[in-house]
Amino acid sequence: MENLHPADETQERILTEAEILFAQKGFRGVTVREVTEAAHANLASVNYYFGSKQNLYLEVFKKRWLPRARQLNQAFDKNVAGAGSDPPGIPEVVEALARAVLEEGVMSEDERFRHHQLMSRELAEPSDAFDLVIKEAIRPMIEKMTRYFGRASLGRRTDREIALCIFSVMGMVLYFNFARPLISTVTGEPYDKGFMARVVSHIVDFSLYGLLGRKEDAPCSAP
Amino acid sequence: MENLHPADETQERILTEAEILFAQKGFRGVTVREVTEAAHANLASVNYYFGSKQNLYLEVFKKRWLPRARQLNQAFDKNVAGAGSDPPGIPEVVEALARAVLEEGVMSEDERFRHHQLMSRELAEPSDAFDLVIKEAIRPMIEKMTRYFGRASLGRRTDREIALCIFSVMGMVLYFNFARPLISTVTGEPYDKGFMARVVSHIVDFSLYGLLGRKEDAPCSAP
DNA sequence: GTCTATAGCAGGATAGAC
DNA sequence: GTCTATCCTGCTATAGAC
Numbered sequence: 414m415e416n417l418h419p420a421d422e423t424q425e426r427i428l429t430e431a432e433i434l435f436a437q438k439g440f441r442g443v444t445v446r447e448v449t450e451a452a453h454a455n456l457a458s459v460n461y462y463f464g465s466k467q468n469l470y471l472e473v474f475k476k477r478w479l480p481r482a483r484q485l486n487q488a489f490d491k492n493v494a495g496a497g498s499d500p501p502g503i504p505e506v507v508e509a510l511a512r513a514v515l516e517e518g519v520m521s522e523d524e525r526f527r528h529h530q531l532m533s534r535e536l537a538e539p540s541d542a543f544d545l546v547i548k549e550a551i552r553p554m555i556e557k558m559t560r561y562f563g564r565a566s567l568g569r570r571t572d573r574e575i576a577l578c579i580f581s582v583m584g585m586v587l588y589f590n591f592a593r594p595l596i597s598t599v600t601g602e603p604y605d606k607g608f609m610a611r612v613v614s615h616i617v618d619f620s621l622y623g624l625l626g627r628k629e630d631a632p633c634s635a636p
Numbered sequence: 637m638e639n640l641h642p643a644d645e646t647q648e649r650i651l652t653e654a655e656i657l658f659a660q661k662g663f664r665g666v667t668v669r670e671v672t673e674a675a676h677a678n679l680a681s682v683n684y685y686f687g688s689k690q691n692l693y694l695e696v697f698k699k700r701w702l703p704r705a706r707q708l709n710q711a712f713d714k715n716v717a718g719a720g721s722d723p724p725g726i727p728e729v730v731e732a733l734a735r736a737v738l739e740e741g742v743m744s745e746d747e748r749f750r751h752h753q754l755m756s757r758e759l760a761e762p763s764d765a766f767d768l769v770i771k772e773a774i775r776p777m778i779e780k781m782t783r784y785f786g787r788a789s790l791g792r793r794t795d796r797e798i799a800l801c802i803f804s805v806m807g808m809v810l811y812f813n814f815a816r817p818l819i820s821t822v823t824g825e826p827y828d829k830g831f832m833a834r835v836v837s838h839i840v841d842f843s844l845y846g847l848l849g850r851k852e853d854a855p856c857s858a859p
Numbered sequence: 860g861t862c863t864a865t866a867g868c869a870g871g872a873t874a875g876a877c
Numbered sequence: 878g879t880c881t882a883t884c885c886t887g888c889t890a891t892a893g894a895c
Contacts, residue, residue, distance in 0.1 A: 423878085438761070441664045445871060455880050460872060462878095503847050536818045537756070538661075547821055555822060576823055577838045578847060581808045584815070588807025595759045598770055599778060600799055615800045623842060624726050624785075624801060626849020646860085668889065678862055683890060 424462050426452040432473045436530040440470050440540065467541065474531070474542040481520060481528050482550035489513040489554075493561070506561045507582065508617045514586050515613045517606070529590040536587075555579055582620050589616070647685050649675040655696045659753040663693050663763065690764065697754070697765040704743060704751050705773035712736040712777075716784070729784045730805065731840045737809050738836050740829070752813040759810075778802055805843050812839070 430451035434443040445459045445466050452458075463469040492509030493501050501509075512518070520528070535546050555576070562575045570578070589596065589612050597604050653674035657666040668682045668689050675681075686692040715732030716724050724732075735741070743751070755773075758766050778799070785798050793801070812819065812835050820827050 439662070439664075441662070444869080446869090455878095456871095457873080457880070458878090466871065507847065533760070533814075536815045539817045543817065547818065551818065552822065573823070574838070577835065578842060580811065580815070580819060581839070581842050584808045584811025585804045587815075588803065588811060591756075592759045592803070592807070592810075594762045594766065595770065595774065596803060599775065600796070612800065615797070616804070619801060619804050619846060621846045622849040623844045623846035624730065626845040667887080669887085678860095679889095680862070680891080681860090684860075689889070 423452070423454050423458060427454055427459060427462065427469070428473055428476055431469055432477050432527060432531070435470060435473060436527040436534075439534055440467075445469075471541045471545075474535075474545055478528065478531055478542075479545065479549055481524070482546075484519045485513050485528075486550070486554060486557075488519050489557075500564050501561060503562065503565050504617070504621055506558065506565070507620050510558070510582065511586065511613050511616050511620075515589070515609060515616070517609075522606070522609075526590060529587055533587055533591045582616070585616050585619070646675070646677050646681060650677055650682060650685065650692070651696055651699055654692055655700050655750060655754070658693060658696060659750040659757075662757055663690075668692075694764045694768075697758075697768055701751065701754055701765075702768065702772055704747070705769075707742045708736050708751075709773070709777060709780075711742050712780075723787050724784060726785065726788050727840070727844055729781065729788070730843050733781070733805065734809065734836050734839050734843075738812070738832060738839070740832075745829075745832075749813060752810055756810055756814045805839070808839050808842070 427448060431443070431448045434448055434451065437443075446456060448469070449456050449458055459466060459469055463472055489509055492512050493506060496505035496509060498505055514529075515525075517525075532546060532550075535543050558579050559572060559575055562570075562578070563572070593604055602608050650671060654666070654671045657671055657674065660666075669679060671692070672679050672681055682689060682692055686695055712732055715735050716729060719728035719732060721728055737752075738748075740748070755769060758769050781802050782795060782798055785793075785801070786795070816827055825831050
């Protein structure tokens with residue numbers, strides 16, 4: 414007779430629920446009991462499949478986070494290529510990035526939110542997964558953008574200045590994710606699709622022209 | 637005979653060490669044992685003076701975080717006033733903000749770092765202290781900046797767009813603090829005074845002119 | 860006010876039946 | 878592979894001696 418929950422499916426369910434909970438409350442904030450209950454699995458299953466809670470956390474990054482990071486990376490490439498201009502200019506690259514990272518595309522709004530939450534936690538308080546995040550996802554992305562920006566000869570900026578610019582853009586992007594409680598409290602607006610769309614075009618506009626140096630009659634967010 | 641550790645001093649020591657630890661590891665990551673040991677106080681003293689761990693956390697915000705937030709706020713005002721121009725322009729306001737928040741002034745580098753760490757944690761995962769942070773520190777600051785920016789008639793931006801701009805600047809500022817592990821790993825540079833000075837001028841420049849609209853070639857609104 | 864001792868509980872991990 | 882029962886550690890909070 415077949416089992417109701419075959420092994421590999423149980424593993425998958427645990428990974429799924431673990432990721433949701435780790436993103437919400439961080440490693441320390443989550444208990445193994447919580448995870449297994451959410452996954453409708455037995456308390457012992459985490460240790461059976463993953464050896465320890467710590468290793469489950471790492472596996473969430475290896476099996477779930479990393480593939481999505483690569484998806485985003487590909488979406489970015491596709492967006493840049495889709496913009497047409499060759500070589501792509503700064504506006505095209507920045508918009509491609511913001512779209513890939515913030516807009517509903519390959520993954521759902523919730524999934525993307527979790528993705529950034531998990532990453533933000535690692536960036537602020539590194540653990541086992543930090544190296545993996547840096548080496549496999551962030552550094553390649555930064556190198557790619559440095560090449561784009563360098564090729565477009567970004568003002569007379571040095572590589573070091575370009576790195577600061579990239580961090581600034583990343584900072585805005587992540588901030589609009591992790592500070593959601595602040596932002597919706599202060600603006601009084603719901604964090605919905607419409608708001609996100611305004612955030613994306615704001616970030617593009619702000620990154621390109623800042624507060625003062627706007628293109629005449631700039632695009633910015635409409636309503 | 638006088639006591640070696642009078643009551644009020646013990647309270648103060650506990651607050652001091654608690655703040656350091658909460659900033660480093662968050663509420664859940666810190667144990668009462670850790671705090672009392674660091675403060676050279678008894679395990680029972682946290683409950684004696686503060687009632688509970690949760691309330692100790694809240695008191696750290698009331699007694700330590702808030703006064704410093706007000707100091708930063710005053711430093712900001714002073715910087716704006718010191719810039720001379722009346723009414724102050726956008727560049728003056730942005731620079732005054734970045735200086736107040738990032739540069740070594742009223743408080744030490746470590747102290748400022750802790751301050752932002754504590755705040756970032758609340759912004760991402762609100763607890764009891766969230767309302768206090770918003771009402772007493774962030775909202776007043778945002779309102780003040782909205783007035784400055786509005787008075788300087790920032791392009792033809794609406795209040796809603798101005799709010800997004802303010803969040804963007806805040807996002808960069810906080811990101812350069814909380815993502816230190818990432819930034820020093822990727823740049824390979826130490827997070828010292830020299831680096832921070834470059835970060836401040838980068839943030840000012842980036843906020844004002846973005847990637848493209850630099851001073852020399854893109855005057856649109858009045859400086 | 861300070862300290863020791865401990866109650867009382869939650870958590871991660873494991874042994875062993877099925 | 879799955880599940881129950883349990884061990885053991887480490888936590889917050891408190892009682893009560895000094």
